[in-house]
Amino acid sequence: MEDLLNFLKAIADENRLKILKLLLDGQYCVCQLEQLLDKSQSSISQHLNYFKELDLLKEEKSGKWIYYTVDRSVYDKYLAALISLKAExxxxxxxxxxxxxxxxxxxxxxxxxxxxxxxx
Structure with missing residues (x-):
C-alpha cells in the first residue's frame, strides 16, 4: 500500500506528471527535459529522483549523457495495484x-x- 501511495504522490505534481508522460512516450536526457518544461537542471533532477525512488526509470548512458525512460513493467505494476484496489x-x-x-x-x-x- 505504501508503494502505491508513493506512486500517487509522485504523479500528483503537475511537472512530474508531464515528465512521466514524456518518458512514457520517449527517451530524454535532463537537458532535453529542461528545454521542454522550461525548468532548471536541479528541478528536473529532483523530479526524476521521485521516480528513481520508485524504481520507475530505466537509464541508458550515451557518452556523457544519461537518457531516461519509464520502465513499463514497474509502471504497469503500479497501475495494476491501483485498479485492484476495488477488488482487494x-x-x-x-x-x-x-x-x-x-x-x-x-x-x-x-x-x-x-x-x-x-x-x-
Missing amino acids: SLAELNLSELQNKINNLDTAAEIKSETKGGCS
Whole structure:
C-alpha cells in the first residue's frame, strides 16, 4: 500500500506528471527535459529522483549523457495495484483495523438518535 501511495504522490505534481508522460512516450536526457518544461537542471533532477525512488526509470548512458525512460513493467505494476484496489479486501491491503471499525460502525439511525439531529 505504501508503494502505491508513493506512486500517487509522485504523479500528483503537475511537472512530474508531464515528465512521466514524456518518458512514457520517449527517451530524454535532463537537458532535453529542461528545454521542454522550461525548468532548471536541479528541478528536473529532483523530479526524476521521485521516480528513481520508485524504481520507475530505466537509464541508458550515451557518452556523457544519461537518457531516461519509464520502465513499463514497474509502471504497469503500479497501475495494476491501483485498479485492484476495488477488488482487494481491506485485510489484503493491511487495513484490518479499518475493517474492524467498519464492522463496528453504528448505523445512521443509531447515530441520529444518539446525537439528536445526525452526524456531527
